[in-house]
Amino acid sequence: MFQQEHKIPAMEAPQDSFPVTTTVVTIHTETAVPDHIVWSLFNTIFMNWCCLGFMAFAYSVKSRDRKMVGDMTGARTYASTAKCLNIWALVLGLLLTITFIIFFVAGSLMISQTISE
Known part of the structure; x- marks a missing residue:
C-alpha cells in the first residue's frame, strides 16, 4: 500500500493536434580566425x-579587415603571414637583445680588467 501512494504518474506526450516543429542551429567554427594583432603590436x-614587427602589425590589420568583410580565406592568409612575421620578429629580437647584453657585459669586464692593470 505504501508503494501505491508514492508512485509518480508517467509523463505522457501532449495530445495536441498541432504539428511539432524543430529548429536547427548550425554553428560554423571557421569564423574564428585569429588575427594576432596584440602580438603584432607588442612586436x-x-x-x-628590421621592421618585422611593423610588417606583422600591417598584416594583422589586413586580416582583421578581411574578417570584417566576410572573406575568411583572405583573413586566414593574412593572419598566417602575420604569425610568421611575428615569430621571426620575436626570435630575431630575442637573439639580438641577448647578444647585445653579452657584448655589454664582456666589454664591461674587459674595461674593468684594463683599468685594474
Missing part, C-alpha cells in the same frame, strides 16, 4: 628589428 613596440 612593433618592443621587438621591431
